Each structure stands twice: as C-alpha cells, then as structure tokens.
Amino acid sequence: MTKSLFTVAFYNLENLFDTYDDDLTNDNDFLPNSVKRWTPKRYHNKIRKLGFAISNIGKAETNESPALIGLAEVENNLVLDDLLNSEHLADKPYDYVHFDSPDERGIDVALLYDTTVFEVEVSEVFPVHIYDENGSIDYTRDILLVKGFLYNEMVYVMVNHWPSRHDGELETEPKRIAAAEQASEIIQTIKNENAEAKILIMGDFNDDPFSNSIKHLMNSNDLYNPMATLLSDDSGTTRHFDEWNLFDQILFSTNFFETIPNRLSFSSAALFDEDFLKQYRGPFKGAPFRTYVGKKYKGGYSDHFPVYILLEQN
Template sequence: MLFSFFKRSKRRQLHTIAFYNLENLFDTKDDPKTLDDDFTPKGAKKWSNKRYKRKLYKLAKTISEIGNEHATAPPALVGVAEVENKNVMEDLIGSEPLRDIDYDYVHYDSPDERGIDTALIYRKSNFTVKYSEPITLFVNNLNGERDTTRDILYVLGNLNGEEVHVFVNHWPSRRNGVNETNYKRVIAAETLKGYMAKIETEYVDPNYIIMGDFNAGPKSESIKNLMELPHLYNPMEKLHIPQERGSANYKRSWSLFDQIMVSHNFLNHKKGTHSFAHANIFDEEFLTEFNGKFKGTPYRTYAGRKYLGGYSDHFPVYIQLKFNG
C-alpha cells in the first residue's frame, strides 16, 4: 500500500511536454488568401464537416493520452504544427476528449502560402503565458523569390512557477529535394540561435524548451548547427533507429523530424525547478496502420487524394519533466 502511494505521488510530479504535427488540420471553409482549396467540400480531397469532426476527435483523444503511462495528468504543453487558423484550435480544444481539461492556446497566422501554422496548447493550471510573438523566417528560393514559410512561435511563460522560453517550429519542407532545400533549414537554425542570443542579453541562464517538426533528423546539418550551442541537450537523438523506429515513415524508412530539445538547466535537481525525466515517441498501436505493407506506420488521414480516415502522418513525441517540490 505504501509503495503504491509513493508510485502515484511520483507520477503526479511528472509533467508531459509534447509536440504533434497534425497533418493538415483545415476547417472546411475556403480562405481566398491561401491555397486551401483541396480541403473544402468541393475540393480535390472532398473535405467534409463529417471528416473534419472525425479528425478533431481522433487528434484530441491522442493528445489527452500522450505520456499517460508515467504521468497522471494530460500534457501541460503541446506544440502543434499544420493548423489552419484560430477556429481549428478552438474546435480542437473544444472536442470531447479535451473540452473538460483547462486548455488554452497561443496561435498567430503565418505567411505560409497554404495557410498552415504552429501553435502552443497549454494547461492553465500548469502554465501562465507572459509574452508571445511569431518569429518570421526570411528565406528565399533559389530563384530569389521569397519562400513564405511558417513562423517560429515564441512563448515566454511560467511552468508550475518556473520561467521557461518555449519555441514551436515547423521548418521549411524537403519537398523540392533534401539537399536543394537544406540551406533553408540552416537559416531557420541560425534565426532561432539569433533570437536566443537576444534573450540571453535580457535573461540570465534562461530555460529553453525547443520543439517542432524540423524536417531534419538529429544528425542533420541544421540540427547540428542548432546543437552547437553549449547549453542545449537533445534527448530525442537516442530514439531514432532508421529501420525500426521514428515519428514518420517514408518509403519504409523511419525519420525523426519531430524533436524536443531542452537547455541544460533541466538536468539539475534544484528545489522549485523541473528536471528532465525521459523522452519518447508516442507510437501506440491505435495510431498505426493495422495491416498491409504499411502496418505499424502512422495511420494518416490521406494518402495522396485517397481518404483513409486516420489520425496523422506523424506520431507525437514527448518529454517528461519532474517538478522538484
């Protein structure tokens, strides 16, 4: 009985921080300012209100369960990518699996031509927002034209009373070739480092949580560029096994583009602070294809124009922090 009590007490001290690429979470309305036509009832994907509601429920259910093997509460922070606007964020946290949790969010419209953005969902009982802003990525294509890609979302807040600087990223895609687009992700890394340098002129030894879909693995040039900063730690690096495990799968090869890094401050055990406990990929069986040649890979919403009715083409990733009370 005593052992059981201490086990529950330890679980209550753990706080889950997650990131989830939601795979094109669009509403059904046509926005004339963005390229969202495919995700309308008359569009190529025949995106209906029924399909939208089904996806919202599935994503909300997933978010509510991330990290529940070790923690008693749903995630304190969840960074998300590929959300269209504030309306879908309202609909997501208002869906049945999340509606009774005290969630709120931070979101800004980005210049992305498809209209997809990043956002941060947070539990108001765990996290208080002090300041937020979008950080614009100034990246040009090879022809000199501006690549209107996603902003980096910056949120300063208090996590259980401890001040943290949170960045939610969705770096430029590899659609036009890995090598051909690599320079864009290097620029994203340099932009983030520059913003952190600015923070460090105002804050002494700041706590960083950097999360996102970086479209680059832990050993890529852009991530290595970011990790040159001596005060950062990437716990996700040990999770990536190309032939066995990752957060997304392409041509039967696993990648870990979805990562969460923290500053070394989270490796201490000082009272009133958080300590890093562990990291993982939330690749539960219910999120996977059940059979066929893609068995075990993320059960996605669409494969091209074919509607599958799944969750996302990415698994969520998460870390857990222990609060040292």
C-alpha cells in the first residue's frame, strides 16, 4: 500500500510588520519614516520572498506545499492576509488562526493551514505569566492552541515563541522555564480530556534542544524531539556571530511513532536551509539571509531557517 507524505513546518518570519503605525504597540522601527525606512516596497518584497519560501518547504519530498505552518513574529491579520495573497501563495487553499497577544512589540504567533486537509475545531490562546525583578508583568507572546482534524485525524497543535535571550541566556532562562511550565499545563489539560491525544508542539523556543527549558518540557510530557540531531557546529536555524543555535523546533507526543492504518505517523525531520535562504558571501556566508542587520537593510528573508517534519499516512 502506498504511503502519503505531508509536511508540518515552523518558521520565524523576523519582524513581519506592516508599514502603518499602531498606537497600541512598539512598532516605530518599522515605519516608512523610521531609521530603518520600512517602506511599502520593502514590505512587499519581504512578503513575496516569504511566500516563496513557505510554498517550497518540504515540497521536494511531498510535491506539495505544507499542510500546516506555525509562524512567529507576525504583527496582525493584515500581514497574514497580504502573505496569503502574495504571488506564490495566492493559488494555495490556505487560511490561518491568529490572535493578538500582549507582547509589547506587537509580534504574535499564528498557524497557517491548508483548508483541504485540516479542519479547525477549536482555537484559543494561553498567556505566559512572567515577571521582572521588580514584580511587574513582562508581557510576552501567548501560546496558541489549535485543535482540528488533519487528514481526518484529531490533532492538537501548539505554536510557541518563548522569551528571548536578549538580556543574557542565564539571566532570562527562568522566563523560558515558565513558558515550558505553561506549555506543560496545556498538554496535561489536553491529556485529561483525551489520554490518547496526538500533540504537535512547535515554535521558536529561544533555547536549543538540550537546554533546560526544552528538557523540562520533554521530560514532563513524554514528548519526542526529532530536532535534537539537527544542531551541529556548522548547522542550525539561526546564527549569532560564529555560533549556531537551533531555537526553532517541532516536538510531538510519542504516539506519532505508532503505525496504524489510515493514521498519521512520524517519518523524518529536517531544516529547510536551501541556498536561496542563505547569505551568499562575506563573513556570514551560509547564515540566514536577513531582512535587516541592525538598522541596515539587506533585503533577505528572515534571520531564521524554517524547520519541518514529514508525517505519513499508513
């Protein structure tokens, strides 16, 4: 019997802001009159490039664009609408799930899905409660949970973007541990409702597969992380100076290893680090081809590579 392969992906889009001022968020760096000069031309160039990248994730193996794509760093519904109406996605049957989060910069997570293969049943968001040293709330991205039928099988998809390392890896680690604990609470709630639930947990975790926050998430919830083997000295999803990190990951409940007729099972995992997504010259050759480096416009895609897994239907 022939097996069918399907792609589930995650991609941090690096500051996908529109060009309009939002008084409720700190988007002032991404306006036409800002120092970065985020003009409509630059915006639509990025939209077009991201659409091309997304449409090709996993296509070499499946001959199709992804069934599901988790996204990070999207500002609002407008940028998602523009993305889906862009040149390389306009003919794809995609829709999305998105909620505005309390993140101070106004960047959120979202889930794109192929409406012909995924049917949303329920979607909701869960805040991550973290605090600064003075006790004030440190607003960050919510965790998005989408429950639906993927190829007629119930799955739960969690999309994450955990607190950054901006103020130091060790200094900010407690914030990512808090995010891992919130994610664990969501998983336990799902399992209380459905002990056999199939769960996909994807995101930019701002930690590597062997970091304490990810180990906490895995060990508390009987999860498998296929991304653990993809990080090396010369390979990852994002690069800071000469060091690679693999912050972008897709984990899943271990029942994706079960091979049952007409059910989805795990096949393989990979980085989507095609040459067109890479810096092609200079000291950072091979690193992700970014839209900006500091305030300097480069015209690239993102400072992260996408990741994906292949699921097969037996």
